[in-house]
Structure formats: structure tokens, C-alpha cells
Amino acid sequence: MTHSTSDHTAGQPATPGDPEGIDPSVLDELTRLRDSIDNIDAAVVHMLAERFKCTQQVGHLKAAHRLPPADPAREARQITRLRQLAESAKLDPGFAEKLLNFIIAEVIRHHETIARSDNGTEGPEGALR
Amino acid sequence: MTHSTSDHTAGQPATPGDPEGIDPSVLDELTRLRDSIDNIDAAVVHMLAERFKCTQQVGHLKAAHRLPPADPAREARQITRLRQLAESAKLDPGFAEKLLNFIIAEVIRHHETIARSDNGTEGPEGALR
Secondary structure (H helix, E strand, C coil): CCCCHHHCCCCCCCCCCCCCCCCHHHHHHHHHHHHHHHHHHHHHHHHHHHHHHHHHHHHHHHHHCCCCCCCHHHHHHHHHHHHHHHHHCCCCHHHHHHHHHHHHHHHHHHHHHHHHHCCCCCCCCCCCC | CCCCHHHCCCCCCCCCCCCCCCCHHHHHHHHHHHHHHHHHHHHHHHHHHHHHHHHHHHHHHHHHCCCCCCCHHHHHHHHHHHHHHHHHCCCCHHHHHHHHHHHHHHHHHHHHHHHHHCCCCCCCCCCCC
16 A cells, blocks of 8 residues: 555656546546445445344353354355355355455454353353354 | 264263254244344355456456556455444454455456456456456
């Protein structure tokens, strides 16, 4: 991320932050795409906020009823399903799987907090899925 | 993720994959929450598929018009905005920022592919945001 415009001595390309020299139609197209990216990011943030509300409830439910935290069969089904959904949406299935694992890592971190506040005796593994 | 039910000798808790011994109302609640989690995951996968379509277009646009790949000001605005959105949605802003960085890393990987296929001369840094 330390790339600077000084690397582009030939042609002196302008930066999007400095609109001079950019064809206005190109700048419009870039702005249009970035507005869509920003809308999508807002949607994803809100979907994930809702997802964490669900997994918090799962965590409390499991702690209250002494259900085991890990459910490897559930996790395997989630990964298989997400990979299939990604393929049909033309998203790299490997990326979808990595993303799920990234989110699950955060869920586990949340569960550690729940386990402490509920004085639960379960370990932190996978309880909120 | 190697946690097994054999760790729970006291009380022999049932597993969600083995419904015997679980109160049906608890199982219903767990299923309801998991169905919501699955719906949200499907929505997120599809939103991200759409996001990558946008960033692919940004990559081609920048390559075609020799725009510099990095735009640190844009990136800083994205992070500030996402952290604010996360806070209002009661999602950990730190998690939202980590997620954006995780997605951007994948975008950069895609850009490396575009740069090769377009025979571009730009570096891989940040071109698709």
C-alpha cells in the first residue's frame, strides 16, 4: 500500500483523488462502481451484525442446556453448502470457505466471552454455529 | 475443532446431530437460529459475488486508463465509514475493519490475475477498490 504516483513517470497518470487529467466519463464510471462497492459493504456489515445476533443466541442456548460446543457434522454441511452457493454465484469457492472460517474464528472469540459471563463449563470450540 | 462428546462424561449431553435427549423445543430453537444463519451466509456469499464483479470492472478500468492502482485516501474513507456502520449495527468495528482487509487481500489476488491477462504494467497494490 506504499505505491505512489511517482512510480508512474511515463504519461503522468492522474489519481482518482485528483480528478484533473482523468476523462470525466472514466471518473463517472469509477464513481459508479465505487458507490456500488460501498452499498454492498454496508449490506454485508448489516448482514453480519444480524448473523452475530443469531450466533450469540446459539451460544447462550447451548450453555443453558449443556449442549456440546462442537458440531463437526454441522460445520461440514455449512462448508459444502457455501462452496456450492459460491460456485453458482461465480465466486471462488475457496474464498467462500476461507471467509466462513474467518467469521467462525470471530464467533469463537465471542463465545469465549459468553462462556466467561455465563460461568459456563464448556470449552470455546465452535459453540456458536 | 477436535472437541468430542467424550469430554462430557457428566450428564452425557446429547449432540444436535443426535436429537435424542434434547428437549424438542430447544432443538426447534437451535434449528430456527441455524436456518437464519444459513440464510444470512447465502446472502453474504451473493453480495460478495456482486462486489467482486464491481472490483473486476474497476481493475480493468484502471488498467485501460493507466490510473494508479493505489488510492490510500479512498481506502481510509472506506475503513472509517465501515467502522461507523459497524458501530451503529452493534458489530465490533475492529472486526469490520479486519473483514474489509481480508476481502481487499482477495481483491489484490484477483488484480494480479487481471494485470497478467491484460499485460498491464501496473503493480498489484490496491487496484480494485
